[in-house]
Amino acid sequence: MRYGYYPGCSLSGLARPYDMSTKAIAEPLGIQLEEVEDWNCCGATEYFAVNKMAAYALVGRNLANAAQQKSFTDLVAPCSACYVNLRKTDHNMGKYPKLAQKVNKALEAGDLSYDPGTLQVRHLIDIIVNDIGYDAIREKVKEPLKGLRIAPYYGCLIVRPELGEPLDDPEYPMSLDLLMEALGAQVVDFPLKAHCCGGHMTQISSDTAYELIRRLLHNAAEYDADAIVTLCPICQLNLDAYQSNINRHFGTDFKIPILFFTQMIGLALGMPPKSLGIGKEFVSAAAMLRKIGTEPELEAAPTGKKQDDKSLPMPGKREG
């Protein structure tokens, strides 16, 4: 099936592995992704705080551009913040005609327009569990994730707020749990699975964010999880890149790799870890990979000397 693909800013930077693994599993699952032309940022959780009308118009341009492509009706976003902003704009334009009018008035300045309801905005997990389905995925599994203990982490924005038909339960979602089981993994109890990772608070008030991250890591560690599996770039970033800070801050010793659910699907389909962007985490996933009998052919650590390096020299780097 053909879908519009809105990667969002995170997937071309800090969540590149999410983009890589999404594209890697698309073909074997029969998903065709057509990128939205010249898409712009969704505004994350920042633009709505500064100017609501501009924030809606910003997202409106993406919806208008995507609808113009006409080759798909379902627009897929892998990032939770992108998903919620696109869905919220489409939903609220439909619910509040006055908003639709204003957004279209703004879009007119760029010769664009968007009729709410033209597109169905969906998160990547939604199309994987509902369009492809658990059974079809189970059949495609070549290397079951046997023996792996997984803490499935949903975060906030794919289960809340409720915008039209809910994707899952806002308090205790199950779709990622069932997906991980379909891949052969063992899902551990993870009561905090829909709690917040702190979002942008790592930047603004690290004490607030660190406590939220600590709780999540602690919960997963208590149940001996081999990995936390997530579906949001910021959840992945906060739990992975800040894990060493958490350990310093609280005197803990967490070593839990944080992976995207698309990477887990890829592993179960028998794809090499590197092709899924595994190895780009701060907290190594090597032990987890060995547990499922995959030798971690991770990306080589930068040694500074590469004889066949054809890239331009970095400042201060000596030739030869």
Added chain:
Amino acid sequence: MNVTKSNHTFLMQVMDATLGGEALLTCLQCGSCGGSCPSGPDMEHTPRRIFAMIGAGMRDEVLKSNTPWYCVSCYYCTVRCPKEIPITDIMYTLKQMAIEAKLYDDRDAPDFSQSFIGFVENYGRSYEVGLATRFHLTHSPLKKFDYAPFALTMLTKDRLQLRPERIKGIGQLRAILNKAKTMEDM
């Protein structure tokens, strides 16, 4: 909520600027919002109290408080509110009002939001390197976590975009945003 003439202006403004904001009038003061809030303990006033303060017309105290800026947009309060008050959106409204009135006490969060959208308006995309550099250099960098090793690891893991990417239709986007900014909130 008790609405008298003297305090209705601020309450009306907040409701008018928020889609579905009229539900604020039905607030029961039950406290489900504050109890659900992950950053509630760090807020000067819980959301419940903020709503009572809005009703009481305490505009400056509300807009000065750190409460909206500690909202992480997790929507727990919104889905749990028995009166379906769009609490997260009200927090967005309060942030925007605080920026416009320049009433916030702590500049970190408003500056972060504004730096972020600065890159979006210039390039059409967000740009983490620029954002982090600008933000951490101007906001007492030593108080924050050590950005350099973080950035270096991100870089070696190929998770940092070194140059901002500019969309083709940046002129079109700016025209749209400028038009939108001339409109009143709703």
